[in-house]
Amino acid sequence: MVEKYKTVLVVGGEGEKCREVAEGYGFQDVVTPGDIIKYNEATTPFRRLTNEERARSRRRDFSKTRIEAIFVFADSRDWASDIQIMLDLAMSKGGYIGTLSDTFDEGPTIYFSHNDIVWSAAHDNVRIGMGALRKMVEILFKDLTKGKELETIAFGKPQIGTFQFATRLLQQWRKEEHHINRPPETVYFVGDTPESDIKGTNNYNENAKNDWYSILVNTGVYQEGTEPTYKPRVNVSTVLDAVQYGIKREMEWKLEEIR
Amino acid sequence: MVEKYKTVLVVGGEGEKCREVAEGYGFQDVVTPGDIIKYNEATTPFRRLTNEERARSRRRDFSKTRIEAIFVFADSRDWASDIQIMLDLAMSKGGYIGTLSDTFDEGPTIYFSHNDIVWSAAHDNVRIGMGALRKMVEILFKDLTKGKELETIAFGKPQIGTFQFATRLLQQWRKEEHHINRPPETVYFVGDTPESDIKGTNNYNENAKNDWYSILVNTGVYQEGTEPTYKPRVNVSTVLDAVQYGIKREMEWKLEEIR
Numbered sequence: 001m002v003e004k005y006k007t008v009l010v011v012g013g014e015g016e017k018c019r020e021v022a023e024g025y026g027f028q029d030v031v032t033p034g035d036i037i038k039y040n041e042a043t044t045p046f047r048r049l050t051n052e053e054r055a056r057s058r059r060r061d062f063s064k065t066r067i068e069a070i071f072v073f074a075d076s077r078d079w080a081s082d083i084q085i086m087l088d089l090a091m092s093k094g095g096y097i098g099t100l101s102d103t104f105d106e107g108p109t110i111y112f113s114h115n116d117i118v119w120s121a122a123h124d125n126v127r128i129g130m131g132a133l134r135k136m137v138e139i140l141f142k143d144l145t146k147g148k149e150l151e152t153i154a155f156g157k158p159q160i161g162t163f164q165f166a167t168r169l170l171q172q173w174r175k176e177e178h179h180i181n182r183p184p185e186t187v188y189f190v191g192d193t194p195e196s197d198i199k200g201t202n203n204y205n206e207n208a209k210n211d212w213y214s215i216l217v218n219t220g221v222y223q224e225g226t227e228p229t230y231k232p233r234v235n236v237s238t239v240l241d242a243v244q245y246g247i248k249r250e251m252e253w254k255l256e257e258i259r
Numbered sequence: 260m261v262e263k264y265k266t267v268l269v270v271g272g273e274g275e276k277c278r279e280v281a282e283g284y285g286f287q288d289v290v291t292p293g294d295i296i297k298y299n300e301a302t303t304p305f306r307r308l309t310n311e312e313r314a315r316s317r318r319r320d321f322s323k324t325r326i327e328a329i330f331v332f333a334d335s336r337d338w339a340s341d342i343q344i345m346l347d348l349a350m351s352k353g354g355y356i357g358t359l360s361d362t363f364d365e366g367p368t369i370y371f372s373h374n375d376i377v378w379s380a381a382h383d384n385v386r387i388g389m390g391a392l393r394k395m396v397e398i399l400f401k402d403l404t405k406g407k408e409l410e411t412i413a414f415g416k417p418q419i420g421t422f423q424f425a426t427r428l429l430q431q432w433r434k435e436e437h438h439i440n441r442p443p444e445t446v447y448f449v450g451d452t453p454e455s456d457i458k459g460t461n462n463y464n465e466n467a468k469n470d471w472y473s474i475l476v477n478t479g480v481y482q483e484g485t486e487p488t489y490k491p492r493v494n495v496s497t498v499l500d501a502v503q504y505g506i507k508r509e510m511e512w513k514l515e516e517i518r
């Protein structure tokens with residue numbers, strides 16, 4: 001990604017954090033929705049930058065800036081503005097803000113770091129999340145272009161890349177910390193959302209060399225007593241129970257080896 | 260409406276303006292999204308009230324408050340929070356925040372003051388508006404309830420009530436200001452959106468006692484050179500041209516009467 005795209009727009013998160021993350025990943029030129037609003041405040045008629053936001057947003061000439069990709073790294077704090085800017089770019093002539101494509105198929109690709117419509121937070125009921133934002137961008141694009149389809153990419157769970165990345169991280173950690181230079185035999189994957197965590201783990205397990213073991217907890221999006229859309233290998237109450245389940249299973253394994 | 264509903268939630272606009280408008284209309288008990296967030300900050304995980312917002316939001320016990328209707332009077336300043344709160348109520352047991360209905364058909368009715376997906380502002384390209392927000396609430400409701408339909412109501416153009424209301428206002432104004440106690444013979448309706456302004460005017464004209472004359476301007480949502488979805492009686496460049504067109508037409512009328 002870092003080699004593929006020169007200038008990227010990052011969306012979401014608090015303040016400048018997502019820009020810092022993207023620059024940390026090695027992206028050469030990172031812009032934010034704040035930069036675009038600072039360039040043209042008419043972009044978002046109901047949103048004025050605060051003084052602090054205006055100060056840290058960067059001044060540049062967007063008529064000469066080709067935005068090559070959009071990354072939604074963390075949840076958007078301002079849906080109306082972020083959706084507007086993503087649609088402006090998706091409908092632009094080749095990623096130049098302020099232009100309008102004749103064909104609506106030359107805008108930058110939009111990547112979302114996950115695709116869950118809902119997630120579980122401190123509130124009793126689930127909260128809407130990034131998957132809902134993605135859906136809105138796609139639906140409004142179709143509406144505004146009178147029928148053109150916008151294909152965005154979600155790179156989080158249940159996408160295979162996420163599991164491959166986790167596998168590489170685990171292998172590296174085992175090597176560096178424990179000097180064991182082979183992948184773990186079993187990976188216990190604890191999740192609260194059948195449609196992403198469990199679906200992804202089960203799918204990945206089908207072709208993985210090691211055993212990816214899906215555990216669903218009742219303390220998140222999934223509600224106890226209902227039928228999960230994707231079935232976990234085991235269902236437990238809390239994350240602590242999941243950890244204990246994994247440890248117990250491993251210990252029994254070891255015991256059998258000794259006998 | 261004022262007699263029908265005791266406690267209503269108003270959404271949109273700057274600060275407390277919509278609450279003031281609703282109280283001005285005579286609603287007995289008006290709550291805002293800010294009141295709900297003040298009651299339970301977990302409602303909107305990515306949104307903290309500012310000190311000013313917290314001070315002016317009202318403290319109350321929402322476990323004992325039945326919200327009977329929701330009115331979106333002006334454009335939402337915070338889509339994520341407003342959509343979340345509208346969905347929470349639409350999915351609630353009879354309008355009690357924090358509850359979850361078993362049947363998802365007992366939430367308060369949601370009214371939107373207009374239904375335009377896009378509108379024309381200072382930006383070169385059209386901006387997304389309240390119609391987009393309405394669409395998102397309906398689509399996400401269907402998603403979260405696994406297929407239930409949410410029927411919201413848009414009470415602006417092209418709804419007949421808006422034109423009836425304008426007729427009453429015009430008649431009252433003519434009576435009070437000009438002592439003419441009859442409706443105007445011709446009403447020139449100037450609009451920039453074929454799908455709402457022109458559609459509504461033409462529809463209303465079919466059954467109106469007087470002549471509702473639709474004029475479309477090129478300076479707004481409608482783009483010159485394209486075929487409008489709903490045809491106006493006349494198409495002009497700007498609002499000033501529309502006014503001049505109406506005056507000229509009326510003067511010619513008068514001249515013919517004299518001859």
